[in-house]
Amino acid sequence: MSDKGAILGIGNVLERDDGIGVKILCYMDACYRFPENVELIDGGTCGATLNTAIIDKNWLIIIDALNAPGEPGEIRVLAGESFIHRPAQTKMSPHQVGFLDLIQLMRFEGTGPEEIELIGIIPKDISHSIEMSTPVLQTIEPVTRQVMELLKKRGIVPERRVPPRTPNYWWMN
């Protein structure tokens, strides 16, 4: 199939709620079988090095903690070019190339996914620990449903694993 896409979980699993994107990715992987043209990418804390992983994709669904006004555990779906064309973050944030910067760079180059959707979860606590907060943990199911909806619009319906596997939350062991 030529239409390739990826679901990308971003965040740091060692910083509580910041890791929710990666956790949901592990959960979905345990519950569903995805077709070959859909890749699940654990982006962790990476910016520029994700370039090679997404260069051949036509679309992306990103799951990440979102710094936005609202209550912890609220889910926001952002789509379209507007959130990509915000002012770049690179200046003093010494933070190598952040993920949005990478997308902007690829836009300038004329490469990478044309369509990007972001499912953001407002975190409660992102201090250093591996435990997530209750309101954020409660988003695992609804965000998974949201991803399935977005996939359905692309004509993709992943098959449920029966029974589901145990999610591999390796950092919790």
Added chain:
Amino acid sequence: MGQILTIDPITRIEGHLKIDVEVDNGKITNAWSSGQMFRGIEIILQGRDPREAWIFTQRLCGVCTTVHAIASVRAVENALKMEIPLNAQLIRNLIIAGHTMHDHIVHFYHLSALDWVDVTQVLQANPKNAANLAQTLSPWQRNTVHEFQAVKDKVKAVVDSGQLGIFSNGYWGHSAMKLPPDINLIAVTHYLQALEYQRMINDCVGLLGAKTPHIQNLAVGGVANAINLDDQTALNMTTLLRVKHLLDEVQQFINQVYLIDVCAVGSFYLDWAGYGAGDMNYLAVPEFPTDTKGEKFDMLGGTIFKGDIGGATAIKNFNDPYFRDNVQESIAHSWYDGDWQKHPFEETTEPKYTGFDRNGNYSYVKAPRFKGKPMQVGPLAQVLTSYAVGDKMTQKYVGVAVDTIKAVSGKKIPLAALHSTIGRHAARAIRCAVVNEMAMSHWNMLVENLSKGDTEYFNKPVFPQGEIQGFGFHEAPRGTLSHWVVINDGKIKNYQCVVPSTWNAGPRDAEGQKGPYEASLIGNPIADSKRPLEVLRTIHSFDPCLACAIHAFDPEGNELGVAETNI
């Protein structure tokens, strides 16, 4: 009393690096570097299996994933006094080399070039003149009128659309921007081409590390790559030839583009060879081990104090007590409980935030010291110490840089010019060329060893009862990284990471000695206090990377905050 400028990315969930500078008559007279985020990986690791520490430490930071994995396995192997198979050593070296080249290329083009290159000036450039100039400096095949015209058109389209995207935060038109339009066009064109080559070298890391962005193939005791030159499922000759091909491609880019660009851009900013020196204390560790014990290295390291290159001391091997016994960290001005200066094995990590106080505590970064002195780490430290202790390959590429600058500017640059902001960029390009050549030779060593029939890649670690200690160092792209581990009955009892950006970005110590960022900012000019480009130039030249772990998006937009207050 001068005016205080604060530069802080204000809208992130947590802050990153915050630099305060005091400006008097257009010059920086004092500086404070503050890491705004607590990094508590050490606490998460306590009680865990030391064989798994590297999997956690590579999540410490978004950019330096690989480096923390390498330092971690080396620390545990050091505690166990283990040797690792030669193949494993060489595979690790190739991963290290690939990651290093990726970092250096991305750092120059995508993170710091725009401190020196004015993108909007590209519109005034003449692609034909740019091609003529570029062709006199380099045999690079892609320096054509056609390529330069295409990029000029691309930049014009972006400017006309009003959506500057990645370029929207630049200090365009700043009086400190001095490149002629044609050089700006050459640089922006190579900025785009660099994207292709950083992908190639990242692929190289992926081929050897089983996966990127987080490599999967490390193990305490070696690597987890099954090796069989004829087996499709193992590390085989097809993979190795692909790695070689990528190294060749990237070598052309480094030698014919990156190194040349840094020298060409630098030629127009020779005044910046006079800013950013700081204390001129340097630390680098040896890298690219070529034996199973970690006693022989292809890249040398050591220490230099007060710029005395002739008086350099070498750090010899993975067990060298000169390194082990001379590292301490001070928390006199950091947000931790206490005011001690201790060796990493004895340290604790108990955060105690007390508010930002320039005269008291002002950073989550500790202040590492070597023999009690603040040390600059990074490519400049590595190049100078290698040069000083007689590293031939480093000396060769320093020569290339000096010749290129002479060709562009007509001036012969002394080695001492490297003690500077622009010198850090030059050193990084020199180091990148050295690392590529080294990767080639280690690729040959690996293939030679495999064809002899040696396919060993892993020695099983065995943990004794009782307490053992180990340290592992790695000369990472940003400089000397060390992990320090105390293991008790096979479980981690204490774990400390002393990272490059801690050496460079650390605050003052109990004696009031400034950290390298702070010291290097003193005397820098500030032409426009509302747009302190010069501070960015000096800080970016270190390739800073603090708190690189938070990636929360802000839909409102994160702009650089510049706040002014008077004291």
